[in-house]
Amino acid sequence: MGPGRVFADLLAARVCPQVASRQPDPGPLGELVSGIGIGELNQVEAPGKEVVIVPVRDAGEAVHRAVQLVVDSVPRAIGVPAEQTQVITPGHGGAVGTRALNAALKERLNPGPGRFGGFDPGDRVVYSPVPGRALPGRVVKADAQGLHLSCEGEDVVVPKERVEQSVRHGWALTAHQAVGSRWPAVVVVLPGDAAQALSRPWVYTAFGRADRHLSVVHGVEQALPRAVAEVSAKPRTTRLPVLLAPQISS
Structure with missing residues (x-):
């Protein structure tokens, strides 16, 4: 699900x-x-704790x-409050997926009975008005109309x-949900069972969401540098370059 490879196809067609x-x-x-983008996972100097690696042994x-x-x-340590820190993990399911992480974070940051579909006022949410689109927001209230959200300054009733x-x-979001957004601080969680899900584009996207600080909860050992160096994006074929070709010759 998503927009395909429009930017890459425009480059391939050489129409711009x-x-x-x-x-x-x-x-x-x-x-x-930048190093990840060309397949290199470099150890960078971070005197201001801009990048922190946190080794872990298991999912718990x-x-x-x-x-x-x-x-x-x-x-x-960094001065970024919890509401401006985003957790990113490879998938929704599993012991360290978004569901498990969100349950643990809600318990600490906004505990409540979840009377409206598991949600309470103040909950941090992501709203998908259509498949493939994700809008970050917060729960304002719930009533007979539905769940009232504030998404990027706009009031939404679901x-x-x-x-x-x-x-x-x-x-906690997946990297797919986080595309197009940036946060002052990002915590990327890489449990041991995430090794097969990692690729250079995934790591580039997840790490690139951080503006000031990146913490990596690291449990995949050598799978991370190997993914950055060796696992590129899966090739996809579209018709866009062919459709653009007549414009080049005209």
Whole structure:
């Protein structure tokens, strides 16, 4: 699900100006993410704790450390509050998926009975008005109309019958849900069972969501550098370059 490979197809069709630049973005985070983009996972100097690696041994420890980082370590050491810190993990299911992480984070950050489809006022959520689109937001209230959200400054009312399919808790997201957004601090969780899900584009996307600080809860050992170096995006074939070709010759 998603837009395909429009940008890559435009480049391949050569119907627009192209400028190649290898100048990395500024700072340790920019250096790290730029290296990942060309298949290199570099150890960067981070005197201001811009990048922190947190080794873990199992799923339980990964969840514990992720919650600890969001609730305590990042606010205290970096000065970024929990509401501006985003957790990113490879999938929804499993012991360290978004469901497990969101349950643990809700318990610490906004405990409640979840009387409206599992949600309470103040819950951080992600709303999908259509498949493939994800809007971060917060629960304002719930009434007979449905679940009232504030999404990027706009008021949204989700009817009760659509809540289950279109609203999820949003303290933890997948990289796919996080595309297009950036946060002051990001905690990327890589449990041992995530090794098969990792690829260079996934790591580039997840690590690139951080603006000031990146913590990596690291339980995949050598699978991470191997994914960055060897596992590129899966090839996809579309008709867009062919459709654009007549415009080049005309």
